[in-house]
Amino acid sequence: MTRYRELAPPPRTIMTPGPVEADPRVLRAMSYPMLGQFDPAFTALMNETMEMLRALFATANGWAYPVDGTSRSGLEAALAALIEPGERVLVPIFGRFGHLLHEIALRYGAEVSVIEQEWGRVFDPQQVIEAIDRVRPAVVALVHGETSTGQLQPLREIGAACRSRGVLLVVDAVATIGGVPVETDAWQLDAVVGGTQKCLSVPPGMAPLTYNDAAERKLLARRRIERGLRTPEGGEAQAARQIADAQAGMLPRERHIRSNYLDLSQLQDYWSPARLNHHTEMTSMLYGLREGVRLALEEGLAARHARHLLHGGALAAGLEAMGLQLYGERVSRLPVVACVRIPDGIDGEAVRALLLEQFGIEIASSFGPLKGMIWRIGTMGYSCSRRNVLLTLGALEAALLRHGLRLPAGEAVQTALQYYTRSEGI
Amino acid sequence: MTRYRELAPPPRTIMTPGPVEADPRVLRAMSYPMLGQFDPAFTALMNETMEMLRALFATANGWAYPVDGTSRSGLEAALAALIEPGERVLVPIFGRFGHLLHEIALRYGAEVSVIEQEWGRVFDPQQVIEAIDRVRPAVVALVHGETSTGQLQPLREIGAACRSRGVLLVVDAVATIGGVPVETDAWQLDAVVGGTQKCLSVPPGMAPLTYNDAAERKLLARRRIERGLRTPEGGEAQAARQIADAQAGMLPRERHIRSNYLDLSQLQDYWSPARLNHHTEMTSMLYGLREGVRLALEEGLAARHARHLLHGGALAAGLEAMGLQLYGERVSRLPVVACVRIPDGIDGEAVRALLLEQFGIEIASSFGPLKGMIWRIGTMGYSCSRRNVLLTLGALEAALLRHGLRLPAGEAVQTALQYYTRSEGI
Structure with a gap:
């Protein structure tokens, strides 16, 4: 039998759109010993995490908790709960992750209508609103920060339009939560899904989400109590379950929420004071999420958003000073991912490999039509x-010089330093 | 805004059927800094983990990797992939987790047939084989170690019967993997799902599984390449995808694997050398799983199983010496969970609370018909x-004395000490 070595990950500076470097205080929290899932010391941590997530999502919603899986598990849980088979769903797509929402909605039986925007731009809200009036969907599913193209979709007008028409708006805020303002209540978003491994600087493994009363009403109407948990036990729980059972009995099977693991109606029972048994909450990830959100709130959301703007701005200024071109519409740029055109004649993957192997710095490649055309450099969370x-900037300049690109050596870092000095002067 | 305190979980001795105490070396591994998901240093760890999982599951299967969610995510992923809507599935139920398999199979559109065994016993393999011949299912889903009743179902004869009839056998080995022999190949199991937070002593958050060629053939026939990943890129990947796309185009929608997050055909592409983008692998959990499995293999599976037998035996002997009755059939007892009848007149929950609050020791209550009737005391992994x-044993004796039970004080611990001495003599 082979003997495997002890874990020893090489040190990395991670400048991708995630997973990024975790805050060492988060990693320390994750190394604490276990607590049982129904230990009052642990359920107190769960309750505190819900409170903190409400602040993070800028919402007074009753429900704000993590789904126990990586970001797309939260997206799937939200769509699985809020889309009934056969319902019309509108997905405005302006990058790779819009296609993911389309994919998930299709798998849950939606009749999906799509509008597409050229990559590198966002939608004028009016385009989306016109599509809503044409398609008359039950649900609109939309990406907030599209990391594949580095674009940020404004949501306020779309939120108001959905609310006034009784359409549920589900937002993928995986890339923005903790780095860019996400105003769940002010923008009238019905369900919002965040990620841990980007601007929160918690390792990947959970998908914090929140949803409002309208979303809850819809998912409760599709609730189904799990077999093996239906045994009468007396008290309020029993009464509630009998009602739910009766409803479940009347529901045709295809109306139920399909997934058991990603069933928000079960997850909210588990996160409620009833603590109805479902999965075993991920102990260490919950420790990490609680610490990550705690640190974000301690920094202050406004200060944290300003920090992301500052460093994203310095990076962009440095890249342009090097003579590189940023990709995509300037006004709608997502401040936490710089998309950079790979200069003609440069092998993008060779430059990435040199950065990783020689400098221990990771930047990202890209997807689909942008593959080989742009790099994506993240400035998220602890990174x-x-x-x-x-x-x-210094390492990228060196790598490009090494690959024979002619560029104004030294300018990038000087420009960024100057950018910082100027920003401090304000 | 409330200020939240730094994390400080109280120290606990966790004697439940999970989550149990994590090995401190696993927690240390989980506190290492992040690596990017496509960093060669990280994909090497993924590949090593697959190799080690093959050894853990005692299999030569090509596929052995974790699903990124708690145990039931792995069960759902296996059933979602291997059950086509309308197919007949047989679920033999001898406790609470059999009901979970029933529930998941129903949600994925199976026509489920159930046989039930009285709680506290397992099936005679012939009963299951007769049911297979009556029902003629496409899939049998069965629990190996049922923690709700502390019973261990023998699988060898059932495995052989399924294989000879072309029926796929899916096994829930969440409670047994790493603590009790699980012989995937020797017992002819087609898909086996394990858990991290029990006998492996890794925090909850992943569900390692393995499946063989027959299972893979079935799930590949239901494969669907995700939207947003279908852009031609040339080379072999393109060819493979075009074939898959053509297949996908011909498949009626309801034949596709329903979940995207828990789609094994996509997960295996992500775990294959193609590394087709799916979720972002849970960095810290993967570190922890790799370390947990590494430690299990270093201890040696036979030695580890013997350790679980030894301490389970000592606990049972001590409990009986205290005058307590063990629940369930003796010959089929799961060695890693002792189910103990709560003595007449004793408030089981009050005793549990006293143990937790005064001694920092956690034991478990139970489910459904056994609620209030038995405690469940685990001896799993690092615990x-x-x-x-x-x-x-000492603390439980003290708690029972405190609650007024008459018992032979001192006997339990003396008996366990003697049990250890005797075992060492052998």
Whole structure:
């Protein structure tokens, strides 16, 4: 039998759109010993996490908790709960992750209508509103920050339009939560799904989400109590379950929420004071999420958003000073991912490999039509720092020089330093 | 805004059927810094983990990898992939987790037939084989170690019967993997799902599984390449995808695997050398799983199984010496969970609370018909130690005395000590 070595990951500066470097305080929290899932010391942590997530999502919603899986598990849980088979769903697509929403909605039996925007731009809200009036969907599913193209979709007008028409709006805020304002209540978003491994700087493994009363009403109407948990036990729980059972009995099978693991009606019972047994909450990930959100709130959301703007701005200024071109519409740029055109004649993957192998710095490639055309450089969470921006600019310049590109050597880092000095002057 | 305190979980001795205490070396591994998901240093860890999981599951199967969710996510992924809507599925139920398999199979559109065994016993394999011949299912889904009743179902004859009839056998080995022999190949099991938070002593958050060629053929026939990943890129990947796309185009929608997050055909592409983008692998959990499995293999599976037998035996002997009755059939007892009848006149929950609050020791209550009737005391993974068994017996005795039970004080711990001495003599 082979003997495997002890774990020893090489040190990395991670400047991708995720997973990014985790805050060491989050990693420390994750190394604490276990608690049982129904230990009052643990359920208190769950309740605190719900409170903190409400603040993070800027909402007074009753429900704000993590789904126990990576980001797309939260997207799937929201869509599985809020789309009934045969319902019309509108998915406006302006990058790779819009296609994912389309895919998931199709798998849950939706009649999906799509509108597509050229990659590198976002929708004028009026385009989306016109499509809503044409398609008359039950649900609109939309990406907020599209990391494949580095674009940020404004949501306020779309939220108001959905609300006034009784359409549920489900938002993928995986890339934006904790780095860019996400105003669940002010923008009238019905369900919002975040990610841990991007601007929150918690390792991948959970998908915090929130949803409002309208969304809850819809998912409760499709509730189904799990077999093996239906045994009468007396008290309020029993009464509630009998009602639910009766409803379940009347529901045709295809109206039920399909997934058991990703069933929000079961998850909310588990996160409620009833603590109805479902999965075993991910102990260490919950420790990490609680610590990550705690640190975000301690920094202050406004300060945190300003930090992401600052370092994203310094990086962009440095890249342009190097003579590189940023990709996509300037006004709608997502401040936490810079998309950079790979210069003609440069092998993008060879440059990435040189950065990783020689400098221990990781930047990202891209998807689909942009593959080989742009790099994506993230400034997210704990990775979003002056040190990382300066080191990355210097290393990228060196890698491009090494690959024979003619560029104004030294300019990038000087420009970023100047950017910081100027920003401090304000 | 409330200020939340730094995390400080109280120390616990966790003697439940999971989550149990994590090995501190696993927690240390989980506190290492992040690596990007496509960083060669990380994909090497993924590949090593697959190799180690093959050894853990005692299989030569090509596929052995974790699903990124808690145990039931792996069960759902296996059933979602291997059950086509309308297919007949047989679920033999001898406890709470059999009902879960029934529930999941129903949600994925199976025509489920159930046979039930009285709780506290397992099936005679002939009963299951007769039901297979009566029902003629496409899939049999069966629990190996039922933690709700502390019973262990023998699988060898059922495996042989399924294989000879062309029926796929899916096994829930969540409670047994790493603590009790699980012989995937020797017992002819087609798909086996394990858990991390029980005998492996890794925090909850992943569901390692394995499946063979027959299972893979079935799930590949239902494969669907995700939207947004279908852009031609040339080379072999393109050819493979075009074939899959053509197949997907011909498949009626309801034949596709329903879940996207839990789609094994996509997960295996992500775990294959193609590394087709799906979710973002849970970095810290993968570190933890790799370390947990590495430690299990280093201890040696036979030695590890013997350790679980030894401490389970000592605990049972101590409990009986205290005058307590064990629940369920003796010959089929699962060695890693002792089910103990709560003595007449004793409030089981009050005793559990006293143990937790005064001694920092957690034991478990139970489900459904056994609620209030038995306690469940686990001896799993890192929690399965002489120290924990002796401390638990002493504390439980004290708690019962405190609650007014008449019992032979001192006997339990003395009997366990003697049990250890005798076992060492052999």
